Amino acid sequence: MEKSFLLRSLSFALVLLALFFPVPFLLAHMSMDGPWFDPFLGTVVWGAFLQGFASALISLLLGVLGAFGLLSLGQKRSRRQLALFYGMLILPGFVPPIIVVALVSKMFGFLPLGLFGVVFFHVLMNLGLVSVVFHRILLKKTNLWVRDALVANVKKIKIISGLMSALRFDLAWLFFYFFVLYFFSFSIPFLVGGSQFGGVEVFIYEKVMFFGQWGEAIYYSMIFFLSMLGLSSLLVGRDNIDFKPLRSNTFFIEAVAIPWGWVVPVLPFFLIIGGLVLSTSQIPMPSVFSALSLSIRGSLIVALLTGLGTFTLLTLVAFSFCSDRWSRFLLAMVHPGWVVVGFAFLLLGGVGQVSDFLKIGSALTILYFPFLFRLAFYENLQHLRQQVLVARSFPVSWLKIFSQVLWPQCLSVMALLSGIAAVWACGDFAMTGLLSQSTEVSTLASDMKGLLANYRIEQSLLYLWPLVVVSALVFFLFQGLAYVGSKKTSS
């Protein structure tokens, strides 16, 4: 067998080992002392269904309006301007939820709670993403249909209703995708959902944190992990989002644009910016910064470890350059749940802050990796398949193919995804709460969550700016590293 094949298989096995590391713990410690189904489970699932359904429906309605609005920007803007605008739209979805919640509460002066709160924050964070995705679908699929309709002198309203009918499967897929995302979401229901709309992940989390029922928590995690894996397998291959504006001529489709419709999806961005501006009065004095130094240090370490962990896993996947079948397997992969991952790392043992930080960073890496791989890395690797085939036909080593063909073309995406993972890790409070046994381990987000949970909103805002600064710092650090790496590679 080829040496390179063994090395590639080994690197892929390492990825699988990391992703499936918590599963044996799940199987070994699953136990039920009480009834098979908690009496409160029905209420939790119904609440999760209601908020998921309402969030997905409203996101879709407003997102479609936004997508038709985006069509009006088409040819008048340069590629760079459009990319910037896309960035503004999808940004709220990548800001840690705890920051969004704090900013919105600052903006409105109160915190929306319960079903309304969960739906409001879900829509706020993902509306831009829905608009961008549906806008892409419109551009890719309907330009020539619209041309034919225009030639036949069909009215604009009729063309739009015809398009909606023709794209009903895409709409159904989008609805389903976001419904699944919202049904299993954790942070937003945890922060604002209350007891009835806390969602399934929070239900499991609270079983551990408040009642110490690990066995039951793992049992429910297993049920939800399997259902999520099943649903995700159905969605495989359909949820890759390409954020690059199209270059092709989209002249015809612009005839059905809804002018100013783009204002709807861009509102969340300005709401967040508005919240940031309003909270500038809360920018802490240097003395306060130093008082927060322990938490700032904690957030930085967790973010860097998570970013590095993600970067390492992505590098291993790129090096293994697994077959299409294995790539699709990774595409369908979901994490086994916060509690299971956390529990697996708790059982590893180890005491002290170094051990705690390492465990938190590793656990967050495992949790974020499946989504990040789906977001952009799968498509990135697929684009390179033909180039790798050609390179392999030459008598060159796999190391050369990896370092000269794959690495330079994966580096920027890997840095972007690692940066996103690092930003999310900055906003993590759940895993830190589960795994920090040392009193020295605290992060800005976990402190902030403690204050928000006690409705001390004004005090929690003190943590906001340090959190924003740390998030931006780690994100740009990873982009900078990728820039340096690409310069070194090309020289």
Next chain:
Amino acid sequence: MSVVKKLHREFKEFTVHIEDWEILDEGFTVLWGPSGAGKTTILNALVGADPKAHLSWRVHDRDLGTLPMGARQLGVVFQDLGLFPHMSAQQNILFPVNKTKHENWQQDFETLVAGLQLSECVQRSVQSLSGGERQRVAIARALIYRPRMLLLDEPFSSLDEELRQSSRQMIQKLCAQLHCPVLLITHDRTDVDVLADKVTQISRGAIVRDSLTL
């Protein structure tokens, strides 16, 4: 001559099977047939890109069919060229070269660049090259390490008629100069008329004619 035996690849509704096929040691062997006849399937099998294809390919007492892709020492130009977009033309051409083992690589590089008229564009990014230039860069890359054979998959299909003629002449001249045999895969009858020293006609996955002239 090299001999391909028992090349077999099965799909759900289509099978490619070649019992016995001789490829010339010099000049142009042309595999000719309509779209969907199985030409690219045969190329992938010869190159080793399709792990599900089985074949024996005897070249000077070695069975290439048992070797992994890169070890077959074939120069391949696929239909979509597969150039590396982040590299310059020169970097693309020199990619397969092992500079420690290949002593005369600079001389070979210059011969290829001159022979394929690439002198003016070797420093440019491949993304800025025209279709014809890209195709010639891909051919130079496939020839730079002195492969035992050059395999070309529909190399002229994306070029206009004038460029096709000049490209045919250029490749013919260069391969004769380098003593490199060529297996050309095409659906274009003109390629057969102009280049072929041996023609193998394929239809529905099987050889229907194999002769020195059509």
